[in-house]
Amino acid sequence: MLDDGFAFDDEASIVAWAEGPGSDVQHDGATVCAALRRGWQSAARALVRTATDAGRTRIRHFAEFRRRETTSVVQLLQSTVHTADATIVPAVQWAQNGSTVAVMVRFSPKKHGPVSVSVVDKPEVSLTASHLSFTGEGNSVNGGKRLRFALELPFTHDIVPEASTFNPSGTGGRVTLHLAKAKTNEHWATLARAITASDGSDGHKPRRVGPISSWFEMQMQFEEEARAREVTAKEAAAEATEELSQQAEARASKKAKRGGAGSKDRSKDRSMDPSAAASTVEVIRAMEAKLKRATEGKQPGTGNRKSKWLGRVLEVFTAGSLQRRIPKQLTEMISNESSFAAVVAFAIAFLCTMATAFVSALVKRAQATSRRSAGAKDC
Structure with missing residues (x-):
């Protein structure tokens, strides 16, 4: 009823x-x-x-x-749909340079277009040398529906987790990571390798990798930074080369100045040496004249033993061997730019003077002997 x-x-x-x-x-x-x-x-x-x-x-x-x-x-x-069915695998974009891999995790299953969630609550990022794990939840921008994101990303090459960074806020509809390469200047052909059963966490079925594409804006930024560094390096090298060139020119200029001063000193030395040589030649010529005067009128083979010896001395000086030898030695010393050239020339001149005095004494003695011999014949 x-x-x-x-x-x-x-x-x-x-x-x-x-x-x-x-x-x-x-x-x-x-x-x-x-x-x-x-x-x-x-x-x-x-x-x-x-x-x-x-x-x-x-x-x-x-x-x-x-x-x-x-x-x-x-x-x-x-x-209240089952959690496994509500989990979204986010899209990933990446770029690289010689030392860093930049990774952007978008809060959307699509690599282009608007994001599904603008802010993720308490994003959790786990980094190892070969793996990236990310989880986070947020309200959908359309209708406030609760969405959960999860990503497992095994790298193709190793990284240095301690030197890697990421923004922990999870704002702007994405999370950005800068991963430090374990091997500098190593080129990565791909970001992630294929998922295997060992990549699952806590014994659960491993999640698949979402769409992965190039991050063109970041790649262009990396390339511009590389070009800027190259230009800076070239400018630094050019400045260093210019500085070295200036230093070399300065050293050459100082050396040239020192060489000019030395040449003046050497010219001064040379100006002294020819005079000493000339005086030596004059001494030798005087010796020749005295010997000639002492032996005038004598026939070869006549006179005593001393007269013969004086004749031999005359022949030596007349031949000019000593006259030629001494100026030649002096010339060699001058050409060799010896700092002792003037001293040596003076010593030679002194020895020649002493020899002249000795020869003069011998000549006088020979003349006296000749006069005595002539007086004896007259008697």
Whole structure:
């Protein structure tokens, strides 16, 4: 029996009664609400036409309430989908230079277009030498739906986790990481290798890698920085070369100045040496003249032993061997730029003077002997 006092065994009985004679009796809508509670939708539709105005208002309020309840149940069903089905693998973009790999994790399953979540709550990033693990949750930008992101990224080459950095806030719809390469200047052909069963965490099935594409903006920035460093290095090298050239020119200039001063000193030495040589030649010529005067009128083979010896001395000086030898030696000393040239020339001149004095004494003695011999013959 329904709430209005009518007794029905099933929904078909209500429909038959509502369509039969005497069904035009009006009611306040309680029978319709009772039919809706039981889920008798056909019976509720058959009874609505005989409801009073107040009854219609009652039925409308009740129906709207039931609809809100039903909608909330549907929304709850949609928001409580199994976790494995709601997990999103984010898209990844990357770029590299000689020492760093830049990785951008987008809060979206697509590598282009708008992101699904603008801010991720408490993003968790785990780095090892060969692996990147990322998890995070956030509300969808459309409707506030809760989304969860998870990524497992095994690298093709090793990195240095201690020297790598990332932004921990997870704002702007992405997380950016700068990974330090273990081997500098090593080119990475790809960022990640294929996922294997050993890449799963906590014994669970490993997650697949999402879309991976090049990060063109960051790659261009890396290339511009590399060109700037190259230009700076060339400029530094040019400056260093110019500085070395200037230093070499300065050293050459100082050496030339020192050489000029030395040449003046050597010229001074040379100006002394020829005079000493000339004086030596004059001494030798004087010796030759004295010897000639001492032996005038003598025939070869005549006179005593001393006269013969003086003749031999005359021949030596007349041949000019000593005269040629001494100037030659002096000339060699001058050409060799010896600092002792003047001293040596003076010594030679002194020795020649002493030799001249000795020869003069011999000549005088020979003349005296000749005079005595001539006096003896006259007697």
